[in-house]
Amino acid sequence: MKITRIACHRVELPLVEGSYKWSGGKAVSVFDSTVVVVDTDAGVQGVGEVCPLGPFYLPAYAAGVRAGIRELGPHLIGEDPTQLLKLNRRMDAALQGHPYVKSGIDMACWDILGQVAGLPVCVLLGGRYGDDVVLYRAISQADPDAMAANVAGYRAEGYTRFQLKVGGDPDTDIARIRQVAAVLKPGDRLVADANTGWTQHEAQRVVRAVRDLDVYIEQPCRTYEECLAVRRNTDHPFVLDENIDSLDMLLRAVSDRAMDVVNLKISKLGGLTKTKQARDLCAHLGIGMTLEDSWGGDVVTAAISHLAHSTPPEFRFTSTDFNSYVTVSHADGAPKRQNGRMAASTAPGLGVRPKWDVLGEPLLVVGN
Numbered sequence: 564m565k566i567t568r569i570a571c572h573r574v575e576l577p578l579v580e581g582s583y584k585w586s587g588g589k590a591v592s593v594f595d596s597t598v599v600v601v602d603t604d605a606g607v608q609g610v611g612e613v614c615p616l617g618p619f620y621l622p623a624y625a626a627g628v629r630a631g632i633r634e635l636g637p638h639l640i641g642e643d644p645t646q647l648l649k650l651n652r653r654m655d656a657a658l659q660g661h662p663y664v665k666s667g668i669d670m671a672c673w674d675i676l677g678q679v680a681g682l683p684v685c686v687l688l689g690g691r692y693g694d695d696v697v698l699y700r701a702i703s704q705a706d707p708d709a710m711a712a713n714v715a716g717y718r719a720e721g722y723t724r725f726q727l728k729v730g731g732d733p734d735t736d737i738a739r740i741r742q743v744a745a746v747l748k749p750g751d752r753l754v755a756d757a758n759t760g761w762t763q764h765e766a767q768r769v770v771r772a773v774r775d776l777d778v779y780i781e782q783p784c785r786t787y788e789e790c791l792a793v794r795r796n797t798d799h800p801f802v803l804d805e806n807i808d809s810l811d812m813l814l815r816a817v818s819d820r821a822m823d824v825v826n827l828k829i830s831k832l833g834g835l836t837k838t839k840q841a842r843d844l845c846a847h848l849g850i851g852m853t854l855e856d857s858w859g860g861d862v863v864t865a866a867i868s869h870l871a872h873s874t875p876p877e878f879r880f881t882s883t884d885f886n887s888y889v890t891v892s893h894a895d896g897a898p899k900r901q902n903g904r905m906a907a908s909t910a911p912g913l914g915v916r917p918k919w920d921v922l923g924e925p926l927l928v929v930g931n
């Protein structure tokens with residue numbers, strides 16, 4: 564089987580809440596997502612999606628997905644989409660770095676492999692564990708009262724895990740964590756994600772001030788070294804995210820015992836193939852995982868569901884149903900949250916069917 568065509572569709576994904584705010588005053592109101600459609604000479608078609616969290620979260624930006632595929636795509640025409648490791652080596656040989664550019668192509672090729680095999684992607688990724696996976700809700704940065712009210716509202720919808728966007732003024736962040744913790748019930752889990760927003764001394768103040776609370780601390784500072792220093796001075800369970808962008812960084816962090824949970828985002832690592840490598844390593848080493856992506860709509864949510872559903876439950880910390888955060892649906896068959904949980908499709912491949920009327924004409928076509 565050979566890849567004959569790669570097309571990129573640009574889809575705007577407005578937020579249900581109007582905007583999403585996190586550390587340092589960063590905010591997005593409409594996400595710019597790229598749906599990647601890969602065609603083959605066998606008539607099998609796969610779909611992937613890449614949606615950076617704006618241009619200021621990771622070294623990734625929306626138009627860069629398209630620019631990168633314009634550069635990389637011609638090298639992949641004629642390649643076999645079902646030989647995923649070989650295809651990834653080809654992508655890495657043709658374009659150094661830029662993992663997020665490769666993520667949508669890799670995702671679409673897993674969709675193709677699943678359709679050819681007649682199996683859902685989660686089975687091909689290792690197997691389906693349990694009936695569904697537990698989700699967290701990201702709580703956009705706001706006043707402490709508003710964040711506590713927001714958590715109570717999402718709790719009523721069935722969520723039991725909450726990731727607070729902190730990383731602002733440390734005193735306000737301490738109030739945010741305290742006020743939210745006060746509305747939680749036994750069994751709920753709380754994560755304070757600073758998204759690199761604190762300096763090291765600010766992070767030290769916050770972790771000390773909330774020492775009595777059951778809260779995970781995620782990516783407090785910008786550099787790995789600062790985070791490691793904070794980690795060594797706190798007994799809160801610790802999550803690393805932005806700094807863990809490759810297998811090399813994962814191995815270094817494991818060696819330093821720098822985290823208890825790692826956040827694996829599909830596009831941060833370069834697709835499902837490389838995220839599976841990181842996931843399997845973490846499961847072997849006993850590291851918990853948040854399995855998700857930077858952002859996305861129905862296709863990314865489907866890919867997350869397969870990745871999470873194929874992860875041993877004891878290492879599955881949380882995942883995200885991004886398609887419930889946005890007002891536009893661009894594919895049928897994607898998971899729909901029920902009581903704070905979601906399940907991967909049992910159909911072959913990712914189990915999603917693009918809504919062509921929503922996708923419109925492609926912005927970019929490579930091949931024919």
Ligand code: MG
Pocket residue numbers: 756758781782804805826
């Ligand atoms: Mg994070």
